[in-house]
Amino acid sequence: MTLIQQQDAEYIASTYSRFPVTFVSGEGATLTDESGSKYIDMGSGIAVNSFGYGDQEWVAAVAQQAATLPHVSNLYYTTPQVKLAKELCTRTGMKKVFFGNSGAEANECAIKVARKYAADKHGENVKPVIITLENSFHGRTLATLAATGQDVFHHTFGPFPQGFRHVPAGDAAALQTALEAGDVCGLLIETVQGEGGVNCLTPEYIKAAYDLCNQNDILLMIDEVQTGNGRTGKLFSYQNFGIMPDVVTTAKGLAGGLPMGACLMGVKVQDTMTPSSHGSTFGGNPVCAAAALSVITRMTDDFLLEVTQKGEYILSQLGGAQGVLSISGSGLMLGIETTKNAGELVRALLHRGVVTLTAKNKLRLLPPLSISWVELEIACNIIKEELAK
Ligand SMILES: Cc1ncc(COP(=O)(O)O)c(C=O)c1O
Incomplete structure (x- = not known):
């Protein structure tokens, strides 16, 4: 346990079962923890970080309004x-x-x-x-x-x-x-x-x-x-x-x-x-x-079409992959039923540098909508490898 994790246990109400990771920054759809390790974020804070981390337009809008x-x-x-x-x-x-x-x-x-x-x-x-x-x-x-x-x-x-x-x-x-x-x-x-x-x-x-x-x-x-x-x-x-x-x-x-x-x-x-x-x-x-x-205002038809295409890409990569029983959901909100225990799979993926979620017995993916195609490809490959183990 790091110092922050010890103090969290001491001072924060224990309503959350946290994973043993302290994130300190992010860029695009990639998070960095306090030891400098990188993780591709396929959870976006449970569907929150629509444009990921360090998005210049969002940062400028927030900073400008905070200052004004x-x-x-x-x-x-x-x-x-x-x-x-x-x-x-x-x-x-x-x-x-x-x-x-x-x-x-x-x-x-x-x-x-x-x-x-x-x-x-x-x-x-x-x-x-x-x-x-x-x-x-x-x-x-x-x-x-x-x-x-x-x-x-x-x-x-x-x-x-x-x-x-x-x-x-x-x-x-x-x-x-x-x-x-x-x-x-x-x-x-x-x-x-x-x-x-x-x-x-x-x-x-x-x-x-x-x-x-x-x-x-x-x-x-x-x-x-x-x-x-x-x-x-x-x-x-x-x-x-x-x-x-x-x-x-x-x-x-x-x-x-x-x-x-x-x-x-x-x-x-x-x-x-x-x-x-x-x-x-x-x-x-x-x-x-x-x-x-x-x-x-940036959720234009083109942007939304790309969300659909990214969802289809995940389906094309993981649908029928070893260990996948079924995939449900829509766009970039997907639930994957696998042969593995979902909680254990999320832990294994975190260890491999991919942040995911569970939803009941499924692996749940909710990446930032702006996730790059490269990040998506790397995350899908790691998920496939973990499922094949
Ligand atoms: C469909 C739905 N409604 C309501 C909520 C509650 O939202 P909040 O945690 O922001 O209160 C959630 C949170 O997961 C949700 O998924």
Whole structure:
């Protein structure tokens, strides 16, 4: 254990099982640890560092905003926040944005939007229920834990907020049945369940869910915390399916390495949130907003096409490789089922200088979207070698 690792154990709450590596810097998609060893990053801080490390445009945007105006209260207007909201709305067709600081907060906002939309229309507590899918993950606040469709998260910290119903993912008939009680205001889904094992919902199910929500005046809310911001080869993954959600939540890659979450509201709910109905001290902070603007404005069609091509390249390299049983996911969000224990594989790869993740029993790859073709090739070769051992 190094000194930093000893002091971490002494002073940091032990909520994380850390790997024995202390990263000190990065360049492109390559990280350097305190001993100077290099690692190709195929995890990007769990889908956060969209443009990797040392990206000049991002660094300049952050430094310039930090030097000019790092923070003022949301009692006042700030330019980066408005520019970012306009960019997000223009690129999605959504109408309004609420900014928070994380994915969980973005989902908290979505939960409030759905409940208020229904309360305004039908009265308080008439339709408070939000449906989510089994195996989903929506965050670690008490409400988003309750929303998360995995029993493992429903212990110890109760009582949890009420009003969440979980249905099997991909089962449109079960969704229809769950709506029949007449008490539902919203459906919150991930198009690809990241933490749940990189499981894709089918286009047919997503379309069926969209139709059911429209027919029953239930808000379709897409949790794009992990899938958003270019990760699947579209700015937001729902754009792969020809649907228009009522609410989109996002975070992670949005500000490319700074904490920012956003809840995007569509035409139906654009006036739902009223003064004092919600707020956040840091939400839409100028530095984070400037960072996000530098990320989102560079996600052009060409850039997003390359994300898709890089995902296809990984599939071409690892699909059918020795030890690979199946690959799921979309764009640069991939889950690889292998003959090896996923945790042990991640450790072995870290030892070989490739940073990866797990998702349930799978090896999960979430590289920076800007990863170079050379870095990608080297990482794929090392993964193949480790799988063949
Ligand atoms: C789909 C999804 N929603 C919500 C969250 C929670 O995000 P945060 O950790 O930023 O609160 C995550 C985090 O992994 C996620 O993957």
